[in-house]
Amino acid sequence: MTPAHAKASNAILPEGFAQALAHVCSKNTLITDSDSMQRFLIEERSLFTSNAEIVVAPSTAQEVSRIISLCAQWEVPVVPQGGNTGLVGGTVAGRGEVLMSLQKLNRILEVDAENFTITVEAGCILADVQKAASDVGCFFPLSLGAEGSCTIGGNIASNAGGIGVLKYGNTRELTLGLEVILSDGRIWNGMRPLYKDNTGYSLKNLFIGSEGSLGIVTKAILKLYPAHIQRKKAFCALNSPRDALTLLALARKRSGDDVTAFELMSRFSLEIVTKHTDNNEPFSESYPWYALIEFSTSRTGNDLELLFEAFAEEAFETGLILDAVVAQSVDQEQRLAALRESIPEAQKKAGGSIKHDVSVPVSKVPDLIEKASAAVLALIPDAKICAFGHVGDGNVHFNVTQPDGADRKVFLERWDDVNAVVYEATTQLGGSISAEHGIGLLKVYEINHYRDPVEGELMRTIKAALDPYNIMNPGKLVAS
Numbered sequence: 001m002t003p004a005h006a007k008a009s010n011a012i013l014p015e016g017f018a019q020a021l022a023h024v025c026s027k028n029t030l031i032t033d034s035d036s037m038q039r040f041l042i043e044e045r046s047l048f049t050s051n052a053e054i055v056v057a058p059s060t061a062q063e064v065s066r067i068i069s070l071c072a073q074w075e076v077p078v079v080p081q082g083g084n085t086g087l088v089g090g091t092v093a094g095r096g097e098v099l100m101s102l103q104k105l106n107r108i109l110e111v112d113a114e115n116f117t118i119t120v121e122a123g124c125i126l127a128d129v130q131k132a133a134s135d136v137g138c139f140f141p142l143s144l145g146a147e148g149s150c151t152i153g154g155n156i157a158s159n160a161g162g163i164g165v166l167k168y169g170n171t172r173e174l175t176l177g178l179e180v181i182l183s184d185g186r187i188w189n190g191m192r193p194l195y196k197d198n199t200g201y202s203l204k205n206l207f208i209g210s211e212g213s214l215g216i217v218t219k220a221i222l223k224l225y226p227a228h229i230q231r232k233k234a235f236c237a238l239n240s241p242r243d244a245l246t247l248l249a250l251a252r253k254r255s256g257d258d259v260t261a262f263e264l265m266s267r268f269s270l271e272i273v274t275k276h277t278d279n280n281e282p283f284s285e286s287y288p289w290y291a292l293i294e295f296s297t298s299r300t301g302n303d304l305e306l307l308f309e310a311f312a313e314e315a316f317e318t319g320l321i322l323d324a325v326v327a328q329s330v331d332q333e334q335r336l337a338a339l340r341e342s343i344p345e346a347q348k349k350a351g352g353s354i355k356h357d358v359s360v361p362v363s364k365v366p367d368l369i370e371k372a373s374a375a376v377l378a379l380i381p382d383a384k385i386c387a388f389g390h391v392g393d394g395n396v397h398f399n400v401t402q403p404d405g406a407d408r409k410v411f412l413e414r415w416d417d418v419n420a421v422v423y424e425a426t427t428q429l430g431g432s433i434s435a436e437h438g439i440g441l442l443k444v445y446e447i448n449h450y451r452d453p454v455e456g457e458l459m460r461t462i463k464a465a466l467d468p469y470n471i472m473n474p475g476k477l478v479a480s
Contacts, residue, residue: 011096013053017074021054021098024066031055040099043092044085044146048441052079052093059104061121061179061187061218068216069185071098077471080212082123082154085146087357088440090158090211090476097474102153105218108132116224117176117193122153122217129222138224139298141168141260145341153217159209161436163261166392168225170436171208177221178204183214183467193221206462211438212473214466226298228260232308233294235336236315237287237323241366244291244391247320248362251293254311258304261294262392263340264365268401269388270339276349277342279335282325291391292340343388347399352408353386354418356398358426359435365391368429372398375421380414382406395435398422423450439477448479 022030031037032054041050058064071078079093080100093099105123112118113136120129126147133140142155144162154160156178160171168174177191190204207215238244244264251259267288274281295308308326315321327333347353360368373385382403389396400418402411423433427450439447448456459478463470 011094013076013096014074017076018054020070020074021056021067024063024070025056026059026063029056029058029063031057040081040084040101042084043089045087048089048092050079050091050093050099051095052097052099053095055099055101057101057104061105061181064100064102064105064181064216064218065185065187067098067100068181068183071471072184072469075469075471077474078216079473080153080157080216082151082157083125083146083149085150086154086158086440087355087437088434088442090438090440090473091154092441100216102151102216102218105153106151109219111136111138111224112193113138113224115193116226117221118224119191119193119219119221120152121219122151122156124152126150126152126155133224134227137227139227140174140222140224142171142174145344152220152222156208156217156220157210157212158438159436161390161393161395163263163390165390165395165436166262167257167260172205174223175204175208175220176223178207178217179219180207180215180217183469183472187218188215191219191221206466209438211440211477213463213477214472216472228296229298229300230302230304231294231296231333232304232326233261233292233333233336234308234312234324234326235282235339236291236293236321237283238289238291238320239287239322240289241369241391243320244289245363245366247291247293247315248392250315250320251295251311254314255295255304255307258295258297258307259293259392260296261292263292263389264391264396265290265292265340265343265388266386268384269343269346269386272346272350272386272401273339273342276346277338279338279342282336282339283323285323287322290339292336340388343386343397347386347401350384350386350401351406352402352411354400354412354415356400356419356422356426356433357395357435357437358398358422358431358433359393359395360426360429360431362392362394364429364431365394365396368396368425368431369398371425371428372422375425376400376418379417379421380411394431419446441476444476444479 037055040055077097081091102123105121107121110119130140141164155171180188384401386399
């Protein structure tokens with residue numbers, strides 16, 4: 001659905017509610033000054049703008065509980081927000097809704113290096129969690145472009161993915177326990193640092209990926225791993241996505257499955273990165289496709305380098321790799337990683353873009369890129385296909401940039417048409433129209449067309465059971 005057609009609620013707050021809210025909030029929790037509110041109201045892609053009249057920024061779970069309890073009594077909806085880095089309008093609040101920032105709940109409570117767990121509040125910045133793990137010789141593998149500003153609560157609410165899913169899984173696989181404020185203000189204590197617990201329904205998994213529509217996460221226990229000691233990273237030139245798939249299989253086999261990242265980039269995506277950012281072309285000539293590959297392990301010694309050399313030699317001999325730059329220092333690793341991480345920034349400067357965060361079985365990635373590209377170019381012959389993503393887990397960011405010289409507004413008016421053909425190609429291959437970004441406002445009505453009717457009914461039943469007054473981030477994820 002075109003963003004212009006997807007809107008937050010325009011209801012108004014009931015008379016007297018603001019005064020009642022002020023009584024349950026601590027000092028500096030309630031924010032009503034328009035200038036102070038602005039940073040919470042504009043979302044990352046500027047597709048939506050919150051018009052909430054009240055922002056609250058509680059600093060404890062108990063204060064969150066009091067606010068939710070009051071909102072339940074008044075039947076006033078609450079929209080939780082972490083770092084405000086979401087891409088689908090999942091934290092956009094309307095006039096009659098309270099926007100709740102969790103950024104003040106930012107304490108790292110415990111790091112248990114023997115149990116390989118870290119206990120944090122929901123407002124902790126992802127990069128701070130990574131550093132806290134590193135400080136005790138451990139590794140927290142969730143990694144994504146917004147890690148310097150996104151929060152753990154937001155990562156949990158969206159079941160964030162990123163570059164490490166191939167080896168370590170999504171946020172869901174990295175979460176052991178949760179504390180959640182329910183829709184009536186009660187606090188569910190699911191903070192159990194257990195790797196095995198078969199005592200009933202897996203309640204935590206209802207809240208992971210729920211976009212705050214069932215409850216608000218305030219604390220989490222997350223898995224850690226031994227710190228990486230050996231690492232090899234290379235930027236490789238390839239002929240095609242199909243060769244990339246063959247190369248991925250070879251890398252996993254030859255490394256002993258120590259591939260921790262395998263990122264695919266089209267030629268167009270590299271072109272805009274080198275044109276619109278401070279990054280330089282890695283090769284003297286251009287190639288159709290590229291892959292950023294990382295091997296890493298907690299083992300000591302130098303066996304990983306030997307494994308990587310053997311893998312690369314075989315890949316060159318078989319023609320899977322056409323050229324490669326292998327990092328020889330941390331600085332070179334960062335420069336190679338920046339080629340991939342800078343794509344979203346470059347896209348903003350390259351013109352209008354219609355973006356798709358889709359996934360298919362890993363074996364179907366080449367088919368998806370081929371089918372979706374053909375369908376889009378049949379609609380808009382001069383469109384630029386900016387395809388990139390986490391090919392190791394089947395997640396493709398299939399983005400379409402406006403043709404050279406095209407009118408941005410006219411191009412974006414084809415939003416629904418382009419979505420339809422890309423999503424059709426995705427679902428025909430057994431895929432999902434949302435791999436890691438979520439549903440939010442952007443896809444909440446579109447998802448009904450692709451979601452199994454029984455699945456939709458089950459989700460609405462769960463929503464009604466846990467949030468009977470529909471006050472927890474209404475209008476997101478599950479349309480009423």
